[in-house]
Amino acid sequence: MATRAEILRELKLAPEWRLRGRADPADAVDAPAHDGAAERIAVAADDPAARSARIAGLDWDAFDADVAACTACGLCRTRNRTVPGVGDREADWLFVGEGPGAEEDARGEPFVGQAGRLLDSMLAALGMNRHDRVYIANVVKCRPPGNRTPEPGEADACRPYLERQIELIRPKLIVALGKSAASLLLRTDATIASLRGRRHLYGETPLVVTYHPAYLLRNLPDKARAWEDLLFARRVAASGAPAGPPGA
Ligand code: URA
Ligand code: SF4
Numbered sequence: 370m371a372t373r374a375e376i377l378r379e380l381k382l383a384p385e386w387r388l389r390g391r392a393d394p395a396d397a398v399d400a401p402a403h404d405g406a407a408e409r410i411a412v413a414a415d416d417p418a419a420r421s422a423r424i425a426g427l428d429w430d431a432f433d434a435d436v437a438a439c440t441a442c443g444l445c446r447t448r449n450r451t452v453p454g455v456g457d458r459e460a461d462w463l464f465v466g467e468g469p470g471a472e473e474d475a476r477g478e479p480f481v482g483q484a485g486r487l488l489d490s491m492l493a494a495l496g497m498n499r500h501d502r503v504y505i506a507n508v509v510k511c512r513p514p515g516n517r518t519p520e521p522g523e524a525d526a527c528r529p530y531l532e533r534q535i536e537l538i539r540p541k542l543i544v545a546l547g548k549s550a551a552s553l554l555l556r557t558d559a560t561i562a563s564l565r566g567r568r569h570l571y572g573e574t575p576l577v578v579t580y581h582p583a584y585l586l587r588n589l590p591d592k593a594r595a596w597e598d599l600l601f602a603r604r605v606a607a608s609g610a611p612a613g614p615p616g617a
Contacts, residue, residue: 424529429458429537432530436510442526444468444511444519450477451511454534456504461606462497463540464488465531465550466507467581468519474512479505484582488546491582495599506534508549524553535571542606543571544599547581565598568605577602 420441427435436453439445452469455478472482480488480499489499497503509519509527519527531553535543545551551564554571555578564578579598580591 421529424533425536427533432533432537436530439510439530442509442511442523444509444513444523447514448511449474452477452479452507453510453530454504454506455479456499457502458504458538459502460504460538461502461541462504462602463535463538463543464503464505464546465543465554466505466546467549467583468507468509468516469512470516470583471512479507480582483586487582487585491595491599494596495603504534504538504540506531508553519549524549528553535574540574541609542602543574543576544602545576545578547584549581551578565594566601575605577605 424435433451433453436451439451448469452473466480466484469479470482470484473479473485479485488505492498492503499505508524508531510530511527513519513523543554545554545564548561551561552558554576555564555569557564561578561580565580567578569576569578577598579602580588580595582595585592585595
């Protein structure tokens with residue numbers, strides 16, 4: 370790991386370097402006042418409002434490249450590949466997981482490991498697959514080291530990307546897989562057990578909560594509940610009725 374002095378040296382000598390995704394903006398913020406190059410970069414990268422506005426205007430072509438260059442949180446330092454999402458850009462169903470694991474980080478595609486195989490089987494049981502009317506994304510687009518839960522600051526830093534994906538896809542239904550996705554999208558601390566089985570709202574889009582596939586691999590009895598949740602989700606998607614009040 371580079372020391373702060375090394376990072377600042379690098380920034381001063383080669384400002385483009387951080388745009389490729391390795392410098393730590395938090396370190397750059399502390400750059401001494403005389404370090405003009407590092408300062409300019411830090412300001413450009415650290416204005417969250419400007420960044421959110423820029424991301425909110427991205428089209429699909431620019432989206433993946435923007436994620437690939439992102440250094441807005443510390444996860445950029447340890448990722449191998451960014452994992453923006455996979456599937457049908459005009460999907461009816463958007464599944465939102467937590468964050469890439471090792472296999473996803475190596476391949477750049479979400480849910481391609483063991484949890485992904487379970488998700489694929491669940492989709493197949495519903496007569497769906499990840500490339501047709503379905504899109505799969507995560508709360509964070511870079512792997513948290515050791516597959517730890519993303520920290521709130523990391524989830525918040527990545528939120529504009531997920532928001533943009535939802536805006537571009539305009540799904541009929543969002544399925545939050547596990548607590549990270551449910552917490553971020555519903556801005557709640559409630560447990561999955563208390564959130565499942567009801568129709569929620571993300572903006573005007575119906576949202577259903579279920580267990581994360583990786584959790585199901587360790588808690589087999591809850592698989593039956595997850596299956597009930599997906600059947601419930603299918604009814605919500607098919608109803609097409611205006612969503613009820615939040616939490617209804
Ligand atoms: N778990 C997730 O939440 N997302 C993935 O992409 C893979 C595993
Ligand atoms: Fe950027 Fe999201 Fe990756 Fe953090 S997790 S570096 S916010 S793309």
